[in-house]
Amino acid sequence: MENCAKCGAKAAAEAKFCKACGAGMNAADNNEKKARVLGSGSGSRRTPAIIAAAVIFAVAAIFAYSSYGKMTNGGAMRLDAQRSAAPESAFTPVQAKGGEIRIAEDSLKGSAANYYTYAGPGKAIKFFVLKAADGTVRVALDACAACYHAKLGYSQNGDTMVCNNCGMGFRSTDVGKVTGGCSPIPVQRKVDGKMIVVKVADLESGEKYF
Numbered sequence: 001m002e003n004c005a006k007c008g009a010k011a012a013a014e015a016k017f018c019k020a021c022g023a024g025m026n027a028a029d030n031n032e033k034k035a036r037v038l039g040s041g042s043g044s045r046r047t048p049a050i051i052a053a054a055v056i057f058a059v060a061a062i063f064a065y066s067s068y069g070k071m072t073n074g075g076a077m078r079l080d081a082q083r084s085a086a087p088e089s090a091f092t093p094v095q096a097k098g099g100e101i102r103i104a105e106d107s108l109k110g111s112a113a114n115y116y117t118y119a120g121p122g123k124a125i126k127f128f129v130l131k132a133a134d135g136t137v138r139v140a141l142d143a144c145a146a147c148y149h150a151k152l153g154y155s156q157n158g159d160t161m162v163c164n165n166c167g168m169g170f171r172s173t174d175v176g177k178v179t180g181g182c183s184p185i186p187v188q189r190k191v192d193g194k195m196i197v198v199k200v201a202d203l204e205s206g207e208k209y210f
Helices: 027-068 200-204
Strands: 091-093 100-104 114-119 124-131 137-141 154-157 160-163 168-171 190-192 195-199
Touching: 100 114, 100 200, 124 200, 137 195, 195 200
Parallel strands: 091 114
Antiparallel strands: 100 195, 114 124, 124 137, 154 160, 160 168, 190 195
């Protein structure tokens, strides 16, 4: 015979439950079950705190994304879009001679992007030239394959060229190297003495983006 751990009533040794109170005869099992029940209760009390912490984290992540931009492949970053194209007065008209356009390197305004327009066979083709942070000259169309339909082009934000339509930015050293998507469409160029030389054929191949 054994005594019930809960009420003290006598029970057969092989009995699993007390006939008097219905409790299990194994005290260890009772304690384990009680611990599980108590643990479940404390877990339910922790749930609101966990949800609140997750919400706070999500809000902080959204704020950081909108405030500081998101880095992407190729060194691009998302910045606040300017939402307006450069005025026509910002573009200097250039003419070709012998199938080439020649721009004096000393006419570049420091590290600022210099905007030009060329009268193509069907429409004006806009492009910009800038001296990148590494000292090399970069040339690109004032358009990209992703946003050219908006016809907003690029603006400069420090050392970054920013798409005025979607806000994607590209460091000056990536201009002419990173291709596709929202990156400025590269234009081949060479430096002949103190002149930057661009072939008319290379510009006219990008006329569809304007």
